[in-house]
Amino acid sequence: MSSYDLPMSASIGGRTYSIRSDYRAVLDIIEVFNDASISNEDRTLIVLTIFYEDFETMPFSDFNEALEYLRWFINGGKEVKDEGKKPILMNWKQDFQLIVSPINKALGYEVRAAEFVHWWTFLAAYMEIGDCMFAQVVSIRKKRKSGKKLDKQDKQFYRDNFDLVELKVEETEEEKAIFEEWLT
Numbered sequence: 001m002s003s004y005d006l007p008m009s010a011s012i013g014g015r016t017y018s019i020r021s022d023y024r025a026v027l028d029i030i031e032v033f034n035d036a037s038i039s040n041e042d043r044t045l046i047v048l049t050i051f052y053e054d055f056e057t058m059p060f061s062d063f064n065e066a067l068e069y070l071r072w073f074i075n076g077g078k079e080v081k082d083e084g085k086k087p088i089l090m091n092w093k094q095d096f097q098l099i100v101s102p103i104n105k106a107l108g109y110e111v112r113a114a115e116f117v118h119w120w121t122f123l124a125a126y127m128e129i130g131d132c133m134f135a136q137v138v139s140i141r142k143k144r145k146s147g148k149k150l151d152k153q154d155k156q157f158y159r160d161n162f163d164l165v166e167l168k169v170e171e172t173e174e175e176k177a178i179f180e181e182w183l184t
Helices: 023-033 040-051 060-074 092-107 119-127 133-146 152-160 173-183
Strands: 009-012 015-018
Touching: 009 060, 023 040, 023 060, 023 092, 023 119, 040 060, 092 119, 092 133, 133 152
Parallel strands: none
Antiparallel strands: 009 015
């Protein structure tokens, strides 16, 4: 495969598997990866089932290779590097409404109306996001997480757009039960 191609299949364990390369499938996979209420084993099975069209034919011995390919694919065809714990500055699900407009601008069409948009095309458009509401939200999140002071304009933006700026933390079922117990 040349660096100009968009992968539509994966070679795993000497077999070729069709993959779901549309951005919607990848965003679903990322959402599952981020769901703390799902066990690691279930998470693995769910994401592999979403990504590989004929996953049910894949031998268990190929699961690790299949996961590594999936991570490589989500990373835009680049090796996944473990760079330590970085602050989380965005959430695809929460921020989608802020992301979609600049992506539409970069692509020149409404991405949600397109029948198919390859993940790498979507990711390339995401990388072109310039000065916009989403960039401002991420900038304020970054300043707050790094302990930098917000200037007067940033403080006002933060107050006016608190629900956009603050990343929502999803609680596990265990955490919800503990909070409910405390409240009763």
